[in-house]
Amino acid sequence: MKVNECYRMKGRKQKKSKDTCLQIDRSEPEAYAGGQTYIRITEYNFTNADQPSYGLLEQILSPTNMNQAYRRVKSNNGSGGIDKMEVESLRDYLVTNKDELIQSILGGSYRPNPVRRVEIPKENGKIRMLGIPTVIDRVVQQAITQILSPIYERQFSNNSYEFIPKRNAHRSLNKCKDHITDGDKYAVDMDLEKFFDMVILCKSERSAKRTLTNVIPYIEKKLFLKVNRGKMVVAYISKIKFGGYSFYRYGKEGRLRIHPKSITKMKERIKTLTSRSKGWGDARRKEALKQHITGWVNYFKLAEMKSILLQIDDWYRRRLRMVIWK
Numbered sequence: 001m002k003v004n005e006c007y008r009m010k011g012r013k014q015k016k017s018k019d020t021c022l023q024i025d026r027s028e029p030e031a032y033a034g035g036q037t038y039i040r041i042t043e044y045n046f047t048n049a050d051q052p053s054y055g056l057l058e059q060i061l062s063p064t065n066m067n068q069a070y071r072r073v074k075s076n077n078g079s080g081g082i083d084k085m086e087v088e089s090l091r092d093y094l095v096t097n098k099d100e101l102i103q104s105i106l107g108g109s110y111r112p113n114p115v116r117r118v119e120i121p122k123e124n125g126k127i128r129m130l131g132i133p134t135v136i137d138r139v140v141q142q143a144i145t146q147i148l149s150p151i152y153e154r155q156f157s158n159n160s161y162e163f164i165p166k167r168n169a170h171r172s173l174n175k176c177k178d179h180i181t182d183g184d185k186y187a188v189d190m191d192l193e194k195f196f197d198m199v200i201l202c203k204s205e206r207s208a209k210r211t212l213t214n215v216i217p218y219i220e221k222k223l224f225l226k227v228n229r230g231k232m233v234v235a236y237i238s239k240i241k242f243g244g245y246s247f248y249r250y251g252k253e254g255r256l257r258i259h260p261k262s263i264t265k266m267k268e269r270i271k272t273l274t275s276r277s278k279g280w281g282d283a284r285r286k287e288a289l290k291q292h293i294t295g296w297v298n299y300f301k302l303a304e305m306k307s308i309l310l311q312i313d314d315w316y317r318r319r320l321r322m323v324i325w326k
Contacts, residue, residue, distance in 0.1 A: 060147045061102050069143035070094065073135060081134030082116045090135045105140070112137045162196045169243045173256060173302055176201065180237055180247055180254025187247075188212045189240040191231040192219070199242045208234045245303060256303045263308065266296050270316060274323045285323075 059065060073087065080086045085093065094101075104110040115131035122128050133141065153164060161172035176199065184201035186208040191197055200215065202208040212234055219225050233240070237247040237254075244262040248255055273288050280288070297309075 056147060057106070060143050061105060065143050065146055066098075066139070068146060069139050072142050072146075073138045078135075078138075079116075079132055081132050081137065082114055083134050083136075085135050087135050090139070093136065094139070101136070101140075110140070112140070169299075170302060173243055173245055176242065176247065177254040177256060180249060181252065183252075185237055185249070187235060187237050187240045187242075188215070189231075189233050189235060189242070191228040193226040193228050195225055197242065199240065201237070205234065205236075244300065258300050258303045258305055258308060262300070263312070266292075267312075267315070270319065274319055276323065276326060282324075 070090065074090065077087055101110070113134045113136075115133050118130040118132060120128040120130050149165070156164060159175070161167040161169065161175075179201045183203055186202050186205045188200040188202065188208050188211055189197075190199075190212075198219075200208070200211055202211055212232070216227055219227055237249070240246060241259045241261060244259055245256045246259045248257060269292055270289065273292060274285065278285075
């Protein structure tokens with residue numbers, strides 16, 4: 001794509017090296033189309049907001065960063081927002097409207113669109129509201145995240161695992177298992193309203209109760225989060241549910257097992273997928289079942305589940321035979 005201009009950001013031209021200045025007919029396949037100029041980045045992409053040559057906004061809107069944001073949104077796929085634009089149409093839109101989008105952000109006139117609301121049923125019968133931004137807004141949000149994340153994520157606690165790069169549910173569960181092996185037998189299990197589930201492991205029941213009393217004022221008055229007191233409990237580790245798992249000790253070693261509610265939920269999903277009312281053919285049904293079962297096994301692979309899987313397999317085969325015969 002031919003390019004004959006560079007972006008002026010806040011009255012300053014973006015820094016560019018001599019060999020990567022705007023070039024004719026330079027494009028990036030399957031990426032955010034536009035001139036390829038590059039600003040300096042460190043090895044780990046750490047940024048410094050105090051640099052005099054350019055600020056955070058220039059880094060966010062740089063073609064390199066926007067290209068990367070586009071690729072991430074495209075790879076994540078996902079549903080469209082209220083404007084009904086899908087990810088497949090994103091590249092063509094950016095080719096035509098990228099300059100206008102960038103100038104609206106620089107000029108302060110950019111406004112995100114309202115999110116599309118989707119209701120997700122919860123286990124307790126309540127509804128969780130999921131907000132789906134438009135694909136354009138997702139690109140802008142991703143571009144912001146890529147620059148700001150290296151700055152603020154270093155301030156997070158080492159005990160936080162949700163939505164932090166290189167941390168996930170499996171790592172948090174393994175950390176819990178390590179604490180249990182070290183002698184933590186009681187848990188403070190609490191549910192934060194419209195937030196994630198925080199679990200605190202303690203050596204004794206008395207210590208866990210004292211911790212619960214002290215942590216609630218901190219969570220509500222310092223972090224401004226609301227504790228769901230109806231789900232708040234202090235219990236032995238085998239009695240709690242965290243991330244779909246429960247815990248137990250084998251000798252002095254902490255171990256993981258699949259919580260009974262997770263097994264029940266999986267069976268209910270299989271019943272739904274094998275329902276004759278869906279009107280699916282065998283091929284589509286098999287593919288849906290394969291995706292669900294593969295994902296379920298991969299998530300619960302930390303647990304010792306050979307005997308459980310054998311029981312589920314017998315039930316699953318009977319369910320399939322019933323569907324085929326009918």
